[in-house]
Each structure stands twice: as structure tokens, then as C-alpha cells.
Amino acid sequence: MNSVEQLHEAEQALLKIFSGIDAKVKQNLKRVLNAFRHHKVGAHHFTGVTGYGHDDLGREILDKVFAEVMGTEAAVVRVQFVSGTHAIACALFGTLRPGDEMLAVAGAPYDTLEEVIGLRGRDRGSLIDFGVSYRQLDLTPDGTIDWEKLSSTVKQNTRLVLIQRSCGYSWRPSLSITDIEKIIYLVKQQNPDTICFVDNCYGEFIETQEPSHVGADLMAGSLIKNPGGTIVNAGGYIAGRAELVESAACRLTAPGIGSAGGATFDQNRLLFQGLFLAPQMVGEAMKGTHLTGYVFDKLGYPVNPAPLAPRRDVIQAIKLGSPEKLIAFCKAIQSHSPIGSYLDPIPDEMPGYESKVVMAGGTFIEGSTSEFSADGPLREPYVVYCQGGTHWTHVAIALSAAMEAVEAA
Known part of the structure; x- marks a missing residue:
């Protein structure tokens, strides 16, 4: 044959x-359409502003539409994110402080996050360079989450749990929404203050729910992957609890500017259409x-x-x-x-x-x-x-x- x-x-x-x-x-398309209708998206939202990017009505509405689609309080959708890794890094640096611990619960993270964390490279301003400790919960021999260890591994200083939805360059099953829901439940049972952060790259719109619909506090991804609809030129997003999203936006721009800045370079139409x-x-x-x-x-x-x-x-x-x-x-x-x-x-x-x-x-x-x-x-x-x-x-x-x-x- x-x-x-x-x-x-x-x-x-x-x-x-x-x-x-x-x-x-x-x-999923019905959910997107409902958000577009709810926020009355119109052609006037396609026009961007220049310079500092203040008072960009289209960008503000896009953030609200995106947040509704993703089931979150807030979102920042920006062409200034150079990749999904950049968006994830902003979320991590916006959330973690010296003395905090980050715990990865789905084995080793994707290759491009190793230098962000500090597992490779030195003195480049990684999380470890700034006093954030890192711990990793390895997968079981068959490549699945070690549920038994996860149920008793979260510490008092575990500020953030990293949940990588996609398998990346590892031979393991990617996580379902049900898996993510179970991880969040086990983490919150041990420490309700621990932030559950999902690397959502490659996972958007795979199922009829997103991680925030089942309790994720924060998530991030790339616009040249799923949510850009194959037509967005560049960018990424962060979505989740409002205060966490704003802290992440302050790492993209600067404290005091946060989500209020960033020209959209006449990309608003593509960003809406891609979604x-x-x-x-x-x-x-x-x-x-x-x-x-x-x-x-x-x-x-x-x-x-x-x-x-x-x-x-x-x-x-x-x-x-x-x-x-x-x-x-x-x-x-x-x-x-x-x-x-x-x-x-x-x-x-x-x-x-x-x-x-x-x-x-x-x-x-x-x-x-x-x-x-x-x-x-x-x-x-x-x-x-x-x-x-x-x-x-x-x-x-x-x-x-x-x-x-x-x-x-």
C-alpha cells in the first residue's frame, strides 16, 4: 500500500x-462570539494609537474580550511579548520574589524556560539569580504526574506552582483540563495561597474549557500559536486574577505603567480576527x-x-x-x-x-x-x-x- x-x-x-x-x-467559537457581542466589538476598535499607547480603546476592549473567552478577571494581550516564553517569564517575574519557591509539577519544563529559571546559564538575571528557589516534581516512569507525591509536596514558601500543559520536548502525555483541575485541587488543599500558573502554550481551544475555568490563578501563551488564529504577526498574552495580571504587565513595561501602555502598531484588527x-x-x-x-x-x-x-x-x-x-x-x-x-x-x-x-x-x-x-x-x-x-x-x-x-x- x-x-x-x-x-x-x-x-x-x-x-x-x-x-x-x-x-x-x-x-468554542460560540464562546468567542458571545464575548465579541458582549463587548460590542466594532470597526472603530481596529484603529490603534502611537507613542506611549495610552487610551487605546481597541486594546482595552481586546483585553476584556480575551479575559471573557479565557474565563478570567483580566488579560493583557500585547504585540510587545516577543514569544510565549517572554509572556511566561513576565508572569513569573511579576509574581515571584526573593525567598519564594517555584515548584514545577509536570517534570522538567520546556527547554526555553531553563535559562529563565536558572537551570542553564549564569548571571543573566534568572529567577535563581534573584533568590527564587526551584524544585521539580519528576514524572512517574510511565510519564504521568506523580499524584501521590504531589499530594504532600507543597511547602509554606511555595509561592507558585508551574503547570506545563503541553509535553514540550518530553515524551509524556500532555495535560487535560481534568488533569489540571486535579493538580490545582491538590495544591490548594496544602496551601491555599500558592498560585497555580499554567503554561498554556499549544493548549488553547483544544477543549471547551481553559485552565482558568477550573481554578488556575494565572496563565500565559503565545499569539503565534493557537489564539492568534495563524494570522497574528507577533505577541503573547497573560490572563488570570486581575492583580496578578497587572503585576505581570509591570514586568513587560514598568511599575507604574503596567497594562496602560504599549502601542499596538495598527495590529488590532489582526488580533481580533485571529481570536x-x-x-x-x-x-x-x-x-x-x-x-x-x-x-x-x-x-x-x-x-x-x-x-x-x-x-x-x-x-x-x-x-x-x-x-x-x-x-x-x-x-x-x-x-x-x-x-x-x-x-x-x-x-x-x-x-x-x-x-x-x-x-x-x-x-x-x-x-x-x-x-x-x-x-x-x-x-x-x-x-x-x-x-x-x-x-x-x-x-x-x-x-x-x-x-x-x-x-x-
């Missing part, structure tokens, strides 16, 4: 799952992950999550087992991308990453992982991480070439 026939078989097998995803898209498109784009990406997992599982490669398992983010991992196969996969995806199809991805150093990384990213927005892309660190066991996709049919076309390239490598 050739790759085209295998993909057709996969598409037929996944029809029921695709229909269920469409139902979730509809629920409107986001549920549909996430749905398409989820279909693409199911398709990717299904065909590579049939080819005999370990995949995470399993082909028919419910999705918890927009990432599909495939354990390819060799650097040659990892590079071949990424080259095939790049060659079937709309932008830069003529380029060959090569492994290279990337800021914030410990290992060399090979990336296929022929996207309209540079680095956009809400568009279809694939990457992986050049380290054993040579896992490729596929993410995003504006429409699952594009994923299917690129997958056909990737399947053949990997088998030939």
Missing part, C-alpha cells in the same frame, strides 16, 4: 473523530495530529499521543530513532510548505535550546507553530514534533512525502 492509499485509509478511519472535533470548534479564527484553526490542527499519528503508527513508529486518543494540545510526536530520519522528515515537510519550499532545513543552534534543532517552518508568520511545522532536537531518541496546520488537507499532502522520505532514509 503506497502513502496515498495509507492516508486515504486513515482519513476514513478518523471520520468520527473529525466530526467530534467540529462539535468542539462550534462550542475569531482560532477555534477553527485549532480544530484543523487537531485533525492533522490525528492523521499524522495514525499513519506513522501504522508504519511502526512509536507516536505520542496515540492515534485515536483525545487531543490535549496541537502537537504530535513521532519517535523516528535516527538523525537521518528526523532530518528527512523535516525536509519533506519544508518542501511541501507554501513559503520557502526550496529550502533544506539543517540542524543548528537556536537561542534558548540546549541541543541543536532541525526545523521545518515554511510559514507565513516566521516561527508560527499554529501553521503547519515540524521540528526536533538532535538528541536521542530523535523525536520529531509536528504542530499546527491551517487545514488538515495540507497536513495530508505533506505527510505523503514525509512518509516516503522517512522510509527511504
Whole structure:
């Protein structure tokens, strides 16, 4: 059976799952539309201001719309966040003070947070440099939360618990909303004052609730991932309890300015439109992950999550087992991308990453992982991480070439 026939078989097998995803898209889009209507979003909100960015009506309404969609008291949505890591760093530095402890409860954090915390790099102004201690609750051997240890690990000075929703570059299940709810319950039982912070990258609109709907105090993410709907040029968001959001905004700008500043550079229309498109784009990406997992599982490669398992983010991992196969996969995806199809991805150093990384990213927005892309660190066991996709049919076309390239490598 050739790759085209295998993909057709996969598409037929996944029809029921695709229909269920469409139902979730509809629920999430209804929530977005309700927020737009509630805050009377109009064309006049598309006009931004210059300079300091004071009195930007569109930005103020966008923050309120975003907060309602995410189920929070407040939100700051800003193009000045250079990445999801930057938004997360602002949230952490805005919340934590010398003598506080941060506890990561889902194993090791994503590579780009290691230097923010201070696990790599020295004297760069990390949390550890500023006297914040760090502790990590490792996962169980099967890659799940160690619930028994979590139920008795929070201390009096544990100011913040870091809950990384997505698996990142680790071979573990990403967290469901139910998992996050259980973590928050166990943490608050031990210390009600501990802030439950969720790294929400790759997780927005996957389910019909967000972490704040089940008790998260604060969360952050990137606008060139799910909530930007594949069209936002740059930026990130922080959402949660009002006082925590404002403290985080003061780390983005300055104390005394907080959320009141920041020109939007005529990006308001794209920010609103991206949020409107986001549920549909996430749905398409989820279909693409199911398709990717299904065909590579049939080819005999370990995949995470399993082909028919419910999705918890927009990432599909495939354990390819060799650097040659990892590079071949990424080259095939790049060659079937709309932008830069003529380029060959090569492994290279990337800021914030410990290992060399090979990336296929022929996207309209540079680095956009809400568009279809694939990457992986050049380290054993040579896992490729596929993410995003504006429409699952594009994923299917690129997958056909990737399947053949990997088998030939």
C-alpha cells in the first residue's frame, strides 16, 4: 500500500473523530462570539494609537474580550511579548520574589524556560539569580504526574506552582483540563495561597474549557500559536486574577505603567480576527495530529499521543530513532510548505535550546507553530514534533512525502 492509499485509509478511519472535533470548534467559537457581542466589538476598535499607547480603546476592549473567552478577571494581550516564553517569564517575574519557591509539577519544563529559571546559564538575571528557589516534581516512569507525591509536596514558601500543559520536548502525555483541575485541587488543599500558573502554550481551544475555568490563578501563551488564529504577526498574552495580571504587565513595561501602555502598531484588527479564527484553526490542527499519528503508527513508529486518543494540545510526536530520519522528515515537510519550499532545513543552534534543532517552518508568520511545522532536537531518541496546520488537507499532502522520505532514509 503506497502513502496515498495509507492516508486515504486513515482519513476514513478518523471520520468520527473529525466530526467530534467540529462539535468542539462550534462550542468554542460560540464562546468567542458571545464575548465579541458582549463587548460590542466594532470597526472603530481596529484603529490603534502611537507613542506611549495610552487610551487605546481597541486594546482595552481586546483585553476584556480575551479575559471573557479565557474565563478570567483580566488579560493583557500585547504585540510587545516577543514569544510565549517572554509572556511566561513576565508572569513569573511579576509574581515571584526573593525567598519564594517555584515548584514545577509536570517534570522538567520546556527547554526555553531553563535559562529563565536558572537551570542553564549564569548571571543573566534568572529567577535563581534573584533568590527564587526551584524544585521539580519528576514524572512517574510511565510519564504521568506523580499524584501521590504531589499530594504532600507543597511547602509554606511555595509561592507558585508551574503547570506545563503541553509535553514540550518530553515524551509524556500532555495535560487535560481534568488533569489540571486535579493538580490545582491538590495544591490548594496544602496551601491555599500558592498560585497555580499554567503554561498554556499549544493548549488553547483544544477543549471547551481553559485552565482558568477550573481554578488556575494565572496563565500565559503565545499569539503565534493557537489564539492568534495563524494570522497574528507577533505577541503573547497573560490572563488570570486581575492583580496578578497587572503585576505581570509591570514586568513587560514598568511599575507604574503596567497594562496602560504599549502601542499596538495598527495590529488590532489582526488580533481580533485571529481570536475569531482560532477555534477553527485549532480544530484543523487537531485533525492533522490525528492523521499524522495514525499513519506513522501504522508504519511502526512509536507516536505520542496515540492515534485515536483525545487531543490535549496541537502537537504530535513521532519517535523516528535516527538523525537521518528526523532530518528527512523535516525536509519533506519544508518542501511541501507554501513559503520557502526550496529550502533544506539543517540542524543548528537556536537561542534558548540546549541541543541543536532541525526545523521545518515554511510559514507565513516566521516561527508560527499554529501553521503547519515540524521540528526536533538532535538528541536521542530523535523525536520529531509536528504542530499546527491551517487545514488538515495540507497536513495530508505533506505527510505523503514525509512518509516516503522517512522510509527511504
